[in-house]
Amino acid sequence: MNAPLPHRPTTSIPASGRLPLALLIAAPRGFCAGVDRAIEIVERALRLYGPPVYVRHEIVHNRYVVDALKEQGAIFVEELDEVPEGAPVVFSAHGVPKTVPAEAERRQMVWVDATCPLVSKVHRQAERQIEAGRHIVFVGHRGHPEVIGTMGQVPEGAITLVETLADVEALSFTGDTPLAFLTQTTLSVDDTREIVAALEARFPHIVGPKAEDICYATSNRQAAVKQIAPGSDLVLVIGAPNSSNSLRLVEVAQRMGTDARLIERASDIDPAWLDGVGTIGLTAGASAPEKLVREVVERLAEWRDVEEHTVVSAEEKMVFKLPRQLMG
CATH class of the missing domain: 3.40.50.11270 (Rossmann fold)
Incomplete structure (x- = not known):
């Protein structure tokens, strides 16, 4: 059930002598x-x-x-x-x-x-599109392991990578070239929607997946940030600098006009960031364990009187089977 966004804390200092801090904790967050x-x-x-x-x-x-x-x-x-x-x-x-x-x-x-089954699904889609005689336009970030893995499912030259709208404009396929598009699973939902729309406008015959490739966890975590960012002075995203889905969470908050920072651990937080801040939004990328979330809460509580509010935007019940060879 959604917790109401709290009013911004007053500037009055409580008996503890520390300023209050409202903490909006996104749900879902962390491990997928x-x-x-x-x-x-x-x-x-x-x-x-x-x-x-x-x-x-x-x-x-x-x-x-x-x-x-x-x-x-x-x-x-x-x-x-x-x-x-x-x-x-x-x-x-x-x-x-x-x-x-x-x-x-x-x-x-x-x-x-240990490939995520949702990534494996994209691999199978790539194989089917090549079998159908289509060239694949793949929306993703160059050099990311998922992109390297997906492009490595089909013969060299069978996939063209695009990262931006400018990349779409630069494509030189003729109008009769059979095309399909697929996407990396951890992209910005909003950015990808724009790029796909541009692809479909330039190549009306291009074939897309039956359901979008961006995974449920990526979409849900971005939607959760959209819930907490408007009521926050600062959004903290726990994640690694090479984590695509974590970087996208920072971008989502920043595009909503909220200051946002990526941190790996509570020790990365500079207490100066809290100057003039009454409400912090907190979330974690899909690779960050809940223990790191609690670590951040405890760190903030060293400086301020923290009042936690969990803001629920979706519930996740997805479970994936383990490989048969490990089920003994």
Whole structure:
């Protein structure tokens, strides 16, 4: 149930001698089903195979999560050639090009795929569009692991990446070129809507997915920020600087005219940020655990009299199955 947005705190100083601070905590926030699944896959692999278990790329983009798994015996690498013969390896939630499992098979490695099922769905869509004879225009951020993984599902040259409206304008396909578009799952909902509209205006015959590719968790977290930003003087987003969905949350708040900052931990907060601030909005990207949210609340409470208000914009009940090989 939605909590009403509180009135801005008065400037009167309470008996504690500290100014009040209203804290609007977004819900949903933090871990999504794909992240929960990926972390559990590494933990189960560690129990099943024993440490060390190698993980290709950060399992999810969060240093706290990665460090916690390292303590349990996970070793993070960027490429398979860093994995010793016979050692088990897990592929990250962002997905990998087809060449990666093919190489793992060639080397007879024990491997587990932790790719988020919603990313895998985009991979299957890409394969179907190529089979149908269409060239794919992929909306995403160049260099992001999910983009690299998706583009690696189809033959080289079969996908063209666009990031901006200017990229759409620069496309040189003829009117009779069979086209389809797909998108990265962690994009800005509003930006992507504009880019897709531009694609459809330029290429009316372009084929899109039956349902949008931006995942439910990304959409829900952006909608939640839109709920808390108008009533906030400052929005804090807990997430990593290489986390696409976390960066988008900062952008959503800023576009609504609210100051917003990305932090990884409570220790990143500068107390000077609170000068003149009566209300803070707080959320966390899909790779950030709830423990970091509570850490931030406790940090703010060191300086101000915090009054928490949870603002619920959606409820999430999504759960993804684990790979069969880990279900024993």
